[in-house]
Amino acid sequence: MKIRLDNVIKTFDTFRAVHGVSLEIESGELLALLGPSGSGKTTILRMVAGLEFADGGHIFFGDEDATDIPVRDRGVGFVFQHYALFPHMTVAENIAFGMKVSRVKREKAAIATRVEELLRLVRLEGLGGRFPSQISGGQRQRVALARALAVDPKVLLLDEPFGALDASVRRDLRRWLREIHDELGITTLFVTHDQEEALDLADRVVILNEGRIVQQGTPEEVCREPNSAFVVSFLGDANRLPASVSSGRADLDGAQLAAPELADGPAEVYLRPGDLDWSTTGSGISASVIRVIDRPDARRVLVQTESGHALELDVPPETRVQPNERGFVQIRRARIFARTADQA
Amino acid sequence: MAATRSKKPPRVGDHPIFRLGLLAAVLVLTALVVVAPLVVIGVQAFSAGADVFVATITDADTRHAIFLTVATALIAVPINTVFGVAAAWAITKFDFTGKRLLLIVIEIPFSISPIVAGVAYLFVYGLQGVFGPALEAAEIKVLFALPGIVLASMFVTAPFVARELIPLMQAQGRDLEEAATSLGASGWRTFFSVTLPNVRWALLYGVVLCNARVMGEFGAVSVVSGNIRGQTNTLPLHVELLYHDYQTAGAFAAASILALLAVVTLFAKVLLERQGAGRAGRPALAAPQTIKTETLT
Numbered sequence: 168m169k170i171r172l173d174n175v176i177k178t179f180d181t182f183r184a185v186h187g188v189s190l191e192i193e194s195g196e197l198l199a200l201l202g203p204s205g206s207g208k209t210t211i212l213r214m215v216a217g218l219e220f221a222d223g224g225h226i227f228f229g230d231e232d233a234t235d236i237p238v239r240d241r242g243v244g245f246v247f248q249h250y251a252l253f254p255h256m257t258v259a260e261n262i263a264f265g266m267k268v269s270r271v272k273r274e275k276a277a278i279a280t281r282v283e284e285l286l287r288l289v290r291l292e293g294l295g296g297r298f299p300s301q302i303s304g305g306q307r308q309r310v311a312l313a314r315a316l317a318v319d320p321k322v323l324l325l326d327e328p329f330g331a332l333d334a335s336v337r338r339d340l341r342r343w344l345r346e347i348h349d350e351l352g353i354t355t356l357f358v359t360h361d362q363e364e365a366l367d368l369a370d371r372v373v374i375l376n377e378g379r380i381v382q383q384g385t386p387e388e389v390c391r392e393p394n395s396a397f398v399v400s401f402l403g404d405a406n407r408l409p410a411s412v413s414s415g416r417a418d419l420d421g422a423q424l425a426a427p428e429l430a431d432g433p434a435e436v437y438l439r440p441g442d443l444d445w446s447t448t449g450s451g452i453s454a455s456v457i458r459v460i461d462r463p464d465a466r467r468v469l470v471q472t473e474s475g476h477a478l479e480l481d482v483p484p485e486t487r488v489q490p491n492e493r494g495f496v497q498i499r500r501a502r503i504f505a506r507t508a509d510q511a
Numbered sequence: 512m513a514a515t516r517s518k519k520p521p522r523v524g525d526h527p528i529f530r531l532g533l534l535a536a537v538l539v540l541t542a543l544v545v546v547a548p549l550v551v552i553g554v555q556a557f558s559a560g561a562d563v564f565v566a567t568i569t570d571a572d573t574r575h576a577i578f579l580t581v582a583t584a585l586i587a588v589p590i591n592t593v594f595g596v597a598a599a600w601a602i603t604k605f606d607f608t609g610k611r612l613l614l615i616v617i618e619i620p621f622s623i624s625p626i627v628a629g630v631a632y633l634f635v636y637g638l639q640g641v642f643g644p645a646l647e648a649a650e651i652k653v654l655f656a657l658p659g660i661v662l663a664s665m666f667v668t669a670p671f672v673a674r675e676l677i678p679l680m681q682a683q684g685r686d687l688e689e690a691a692t693s694l695g696a697s698g699w700r701t702f703f704s705v706t707l708p709n710v711r712w713a714l715l716y717g718v719v720l721c722n723a724r725v726m727g728e729f730g731a732v733s734v735v736s737g738n739i740r741g742q743t744n745t746l747p748l749h750v751e752l753l754y755h756d757y758q759t760a761g762a763f764a765a766a767s768i769l770a771l772l773a774v775v776t777l778f779a780k781v782l783l784e785r786q787g788a789g790r791a792g793r794p795a796l797a798a799p800q801t802i803k804t805e806t807l808t
Contacts, residue, residue, distance in 0.1 A: 218689055238692050245693040251686035255708040265694035268704075318694055 168229050168321040168354050169194045170215065176223035177210050184210045186378040187224065192322075195352045197345070199365035202375035203401065208358045209326055211375075215356060216324050217241040228321055244315030248327040250307045252299040258310050259295035262286070265318035285313040288347065305336040312347070323348075325357035329364065341368050362402050366390065374398055396504045399437045406438040406478045410503065417503050420452045420472045422496075426503045433506040440467060442500040443480035445488060451495035454478065459488055470496060552770055555763035567753075567764035572741045576749035577768060582657065583745060584725045587664045591721050595672025596714065600706070602673075603680035604688060614677075620669050628666045629734025632659065636735075655737035660745060663731035668721045675717030676710055683709060712784065719780045723773050746772075 170192040177185040185207040192198050200208040213219040215226060217238035225234045233241055252261050259282050266278045273281075286292050289309040291302075299307055308328060315323060328344070329337040345368055348355050359365050365372045366386040373383040374397075382394045393399045400407070410419035412434045417426040419436050426434065444451075445468055454470040457477070461467075465481040468488055472478060478496060482488065557564050567573055598617055602610060620628065634640045636653040646653055653659045687709065691701040707714070729747040736743040744752060746769045754762035 216693060218693065238689075239695055239697065241693075243693060245690065247686050247690060249686060251690040253687060253690075253705055253709075264691070264696070264704075268691075268694060268696040268700050270695070314690075314694065 169227075170322055170354060170356070171227040172211070172215070172224065173227065174224040175211070175214060175221045175226060177207070177214060177219060178222050184378055185214070185221075188375075188378070188380055189224075190373060190380065190383070192354060192356060194354055197348050197355045197368065197370045198357075199369035199372045200356065200358045200375060201360070201362060201365040201372050201401075203360060205377070206375040207378040208360075208375050210378075212324050212326055212356060212358045215322070216243045216245050218245070242318070242321045244318060244320030244323045246308070246311045246315050246323070246325040246328050248330050250299070250304075250311040250331075252307055252310055252314070254299055256298075257295060258291065258297050258299070258302065259286070261299070261310055262295075262313045262317050265314060269318060281317060285317055288316070289313045290343075303336075304332050305340055308332065308340065312344075316351070316353075321354070323353050323355040325355070327358055327360070330359075330361075337364070344368065366402075374401065376401075393502065396435060396437060396502075399502050399504075404440050404479065405502075406440065406443075406480075408436045408438065408476055408478070409506070410434045410436045412503070412505075420474050420476065422452045422498060424498065424501055424503060429503060429505055434503050435506050437502040437504070438478070438498060439500070440479045440481040441465075442498065443478065444497040444499060445470075445480055445482050445486065445494055446497060447492065447494040449495055449497070451497040452478075454494065454496050456488060456490050456492045456494070458490055472496070549770060552763055552767050555760065556767040557760075558763070559760035563760050564764045564767075567758075567761040568768060570761075572744065573749060573761075573765055573768075575741050576744045576746045576765070579657070579660070579744065580726050580746040580769075580772075583660050583664050584722055586661045587668065587725045588718060588722045591665055591668050591725075592672050592714070592718055594669065595674075595676060595717060595721075598673040599676035599680050599710075600702075602677055604685055617670050617673050620667055621674075625663075625667050625728065625730035626734060629663055629731035632663055632666070632731070632735050636662075654735055655739065655743055657743075659735040660732050660743065663735045664725045664728050667728050667731050668724045671721035671724060672714065672717035675713045675720070679710055679713045680706075715780055715783060719776050722776050726772055727769065 172188055172190040174187045174189050175185060176183070176187055188207070188211060190211075200211060202208045210219060214221050217233070217236060221234055225232055227233060228241075253264065256264065262282045262285050263278050266273050266281060282295065283292075286295055289312060291306060291309055291313070294302060294306065299310065302310070308331075312325075312328075325344075329340055332340065341364060357368070366389075369386065371383060371385055372389050374381045374389060376397050382389055382398050384392075389398060390402060393402065396407075399405050408419050410417040410424070411432070412418075412426050412429045413431045415425065415427045415429075417424045417429070417434055417436060424436065452472050454472045456468055456470050458469045459466055460469070461484075464484070466484055466486055466488065468480050468482055470478050470480065480496060488494075568577075598613070601607075602614060633654065635642060636646060636659065637643050638647060642653075651658075653662070687705050688701050691705045692698075696704070727747055728745075729751070732745055733748055733751075736745065736748065738744060738748055738752065740749075740752060746765060750762050750765045750769065753765055
């Protein structure tokens with residue numbers, strides 16, 4: 168089902184959590200709401216679910232205005248960060264709960280069959296008799312998903328679904344959620360503060376900051392064409408260097424970059440560590456090595472430029488580099504944004 | 512090396528002397544403070560012979576006192592249980608202005624001497640009180656009758672159930688209720704199949720405490736009941752009355768009934784817990800993950 172948010176506003180006491188957000192989620196789409204804490208992403212999700220009411224604007228499910236439909240009747244499946252499984256019910260009872268309390272009466276046998284089906288879907292066959300405290304975190308989250316899916320929701324909403332799990336379990340569950348989504352084709356909206364998770368899983372990513380949408384697009388679009396300094400720095404490690412632009416060229420610490428679209432004046436250059444190279448000879452920003460950090464896939468070199476700015480760069484693992492070595496940082500790719508008042 | 516090591520306690524504070532000392536202190540204090548008085552009650556109750564004991568408890572006044580005490584408990588405890596659950600629910604699951612004030616107000620009976628409560632009720636429902644004349648005109652007797660006793664007992668025990676539930680329900684957060692409603696459950700359904708099962712032991716404990724206090728309440732009840740023998744005397748008041756009448760054995764006999772009622776409620780609680788815990792080997796409620804929810808968010 169297609170979901171549409173039209174200028175939705177939410178205020179808590181005096182704090183405005185969501186400022187007029189408009190958003191369309193296509194039927195069958197897997198969409199990520201990505202942002203730092205306090206960006207309003209969870210509030211938006213909870214408003215779509217009906218767990219919070221919007222103070223302004225409208226939420227449409229298909230053509231129906233769902234803004235004032237209470238959560239009970241909205242027909243959403245909600246998966247909580249900490250699972251919220253009923254601790255006094257078995258896994259099977261948890262999954263069956265929504266079908267038992269539904270206004271639509273179901274036969275006991277039909278419920279049991281559906282529970283078995285869902286247990287198979289989330290690959291937990293045979294665990295129906297366990298209690299939530301007797302299974303692992305990853306398994307609990309799968310039960311929570313099965314429970315949400317049991318009521319045939321119009322839309323599946325997940326609030327930081329993998330936030331409480333360890334890294335390897337998280338990666339497996341992520342791929343698995345994508346498979347389930349592709350299999351069922353249910354419109355899915357999930358909230359995360361982990362950019363890797365959003366980019367890995369979603370068809371489209373909506374990046375939020377301070378209650379507003381900053382950018383939305385496919386993972387490729389937001390990665391390749393970030394529209395603001397915030398998006399660049401939020402999506403991954405980035406060095407920030409002050410620069411000054413004059414007649415289409417940015418000057419930073421002695422290096423020159425083309426900046427044809429910017430007006431003259433102060434600017435900020437964002438450099439990803441992987442977009443920088445190190446060499447002991449040649450041209451570039453002259454700097455000296457402070458520290459080298461070894462990682463499985465690369466060596467991260469921390470350098471200080473002659474004008475005192477710290478930079479981080481990733482070089483191939485076989486690069487020979489040592490602290491106190493002097494050399495040059497070469498820029499392969501950079502993003503330049505005019506400096507705005509609030510970025511002092 | 513290994514030999515010297517084995518002499519040391521495996522953990523800090525695990526030294527045998529420390530352990531035995533602590534255990535002994537607890538046992539001695541329990542014996543002196545709790546067990547000894549209970550034994551004395553039992554012994555003294557039968558000190559003048561079993562026939563005096565039987566005579567005391569079959570005495571019409573004593574039987575009426577027992578009846579009154581049980582009747583008061585049967586009215587006051589359910590009302591306070593509903594009140595406590597409602598208050599705990601409101602405080603932990605909703606946000607509203609005056610929430611902190613409500614928390615403080617609920618606790619007032621804990622900090623006020625029961626006798627003050629009794630006197631306050633006198634001024635509210637007494638003949639010279641606020642509602643006195645109106646009640647008199649309507650021929651409703653509140654003071655020196657069962658309603659007054661029930662009201663005073665309810666005042667004194669109002670916080671018991673709520674106080675047991677609030678910390679637990681706060682720790683559990685709202686996730687479970689939100690999950691239940693998002694799955695289509697009604698408010699009542701959510702309460703009975705999700706909220707209540709998760710707080711039932713705390714609730715039971717609150718009810719037991721509340722009941723024990725209602726049955727044992729002396730100060731507030733003595734002011735509002737008027738101590739009319741055979742009419743408005745509850746068991747605790749009756750014990751005092753007998754004691755002042757120099758009927759020591761009788762006083763202890765009545766006291767033993769009161770103690771017995773308390774012990775029976777405690778056993779009932781343990782039994783209920785056993786039964787609940789045994790059923791289908793359900794794990795302890797308030798499972799760790801629900802509590803974690805609150806601390807992490």
